[in-house]
Amino acid sequence: MTVSYDNSKIIFDGIKAAGIKSVSALPETWLGLLLQRAESDPDVQLVQVAKEEEAVGVAAGAYFAGTPHALLMQNHGFLGAINGIVSLAQLYHVPLCMLIALRGHWGEPYPWHTRGGIVTEAVLRALGIPFEYAREPAQVAKQIREAWTFSQSSLSPVALLLTRDLMED
Amino acid sequence: MERARCLEMIYSELTDTLVVTIMGASAQELYNLGHRENFFYLQHAMGLASSIGLGLAMHLPAERVVVLDGDGSVLMNLGTFATLARYRPRNLIHIVFDNGSLLSTGGFDSHTTSGITDLAAIARGAGIEHVAAVDTAVGFGEAFIAALERNDLSVIVAKVAAVGPERYGMDLQLPENAFRFRRWIQHRKRATEQTS
Ligand SMILES: Cc1ncc(C[n+]2csc(CCOP(=O)(O)OP(=O)(O)O)c2C)c(N)n1
Ligand SMILES: [Mg+2]
Numbered sequence: 001m002t003v004s005y006d007n008s009k010i011i012f013d014g015i016k017a018a019g020i021k022s023v024s025a026l027p028e029t030w031l032g033l034l035l036q037r038a039e040s041d042p043d044v045q046l047v048q049v050a051k052e053e054e055a056v057g058v059a060a061g062a063y064f065a066g067t068p069h070a071l072l073m074q075n076h077g078f079l080g081a082i083n084g085i086v087s088l089a090q091l092y093h094v095p096l097c098m099l100i101a102l103r104g105h106w107g108e109p110y111p112w113h114t115r116g117g118i119v120t121e122a123v124l125r126a127l128g129i130p131f132e133y134a135r136e137p138a139q140v141a142k143q144i145r146e147a148w149t150f151s152q153s154s155l156s157p158v159a160l161l162l163t164r165d166l167m168e169d
Numbered sequence: 170m171e172r173a174r175c176l177e178m179i180y181s182e183l184t185d186t187l188v189v190t191i192m193g194a195s196a197q198e199l200y201n202l203g204h205r206e207n208f209f210y211l212q213h214a215m216g217l218a219s220s221i222g223l224g225l226a227m228h229l230p231a232e233r234v235v236v237l238d239g240d241g242s243v244l245m246n247l248g249t250f251a252t253l254a255r256y257r258p259r260n261l262i263h264i265v266f267d268n269g270s271l272l273s274t275g276g277f278d279s280h281t282t283s284g285i286t287d288l289a290a291i292a293r294g295a296g297i298e299h300v301a302a303v304d305t306a307v308g309f310g311e312a313f314i315a316a317l318e319r320n321d322l323s324v325i326v327a328k329v330a331a332v333g334p335e336r337y338g339m340d341l342q343l344p345e346n347a348f349r350f351r352r353w354i355q356h357r358k359r360a361t362e363q364t365s
Pocket of ligand 1: 083191192193194197213214237239240241242243270271273274279299
């Protein structure tokens with residue numbers, strides 16, 4: 001397995017095309033190439049956190065500041081950030097545009113990812129967080145733009161799930 | 170030293186400073202001094218007040234940000250000290266009121282009660298250069314003034330008594346607080362853009 005160089009670039013370009021100027025993230029394999037781009041791009045401010053829940057706070061700060069912001073994390077980070085999502089973002093109607101690497105799903109060879117992968121969709125549904133799967137490189141820029149737009153109009157967290165089809169070659 | 174007294178001391182310096190508080194007693198004591206549109210009370214989500222402060226400070230370099238944190242809350246997000254150290258926003262003052270207590274949830278002892286756990290040492294160890302540990306009103310006032318003048322990331326750990334307000338209640342809904350806080354910031358941004 002290798003992480004898709006081309007699709008990482010397409011996703012990063014999609015983030016920029018959506019008008020997003022700031023990204024908070026916690027690195028993981030599928031997000032590596034994307035984060036390298038964010039790190040070296042002077043037009044994007046990257047805030048790397050120690051735990052994904054912090055990124056919910058950083059995102060709220062960016063929202064109050066009026067800077068378009070997206071969160072990049074893997075699904076296990078999303079699972080670890082739930083209280084922040086519920087008790088900050090949802091409680092206060094703070095939008096979150098979350099791009100989540102969906103590890104542990106169809107085709108997953110690593111046992112440690114599987115439980116998180118299996119429950120992610122059910123947890124998103126339980127929390128009332130709208131989500132879409134991103135599978136097609138030709139679609140993903142539009143999906144990012146739409147995720148951003150919907151987060152802002154609904155004042156809600158939304159999630160775009162980055163799948164294996166998209167992230168691996 | 171009482172936290173309410175510390176807040177009284179710095180209240181006049183907070184007229185055009187973005188303030189983020191933790192839940193419960195801290196939020197109420199600031200509110201009781203008089204709510205301002207530039208105050209945001211994080212009435213849940215323990216640990217994230219300083220993360221909101223970081224997001225504000227990094228995206229609004231022209232504003233000053235003060236976070237009013239607590240021992241129990243910051244213990245839920247110790248990684249925040251390392252993240253703050255890494256990005257070192259010069260416009261952020263992170264005050265941790267250490268009352269050795271989970272006061273707002275019934276006053277149970279926290280990990281800092283016995284004095285074994287030293288939050289200032291943790292902040293220093295995380296890489297924050299300017300960390301003050303104070304336990305008197307004078308010391309607190311001096312540390313706050315020094316932080317204002319320094320223009321660099323500053324953490325103040327203030328040992329305070331485990332006492333809070335007598336009554337709780339705000340005439341402010343939580344989303345309303347968020348909407349108005351954001352609006353206040355956007356107004357100021359537009360005003361400074363017009364004058365510059
Ligand atoms: C995740 C979570 N667990 C438990 C609580 C219950 N709770 C409410 S306030 C509080 C203590 C806050 O302590 P501290 O930050 O020291 O502030 P203090 O009340 O002492 O001013 C706790 C544990 C909560 N709000 N959230
Ligand atoms: Mg306390």
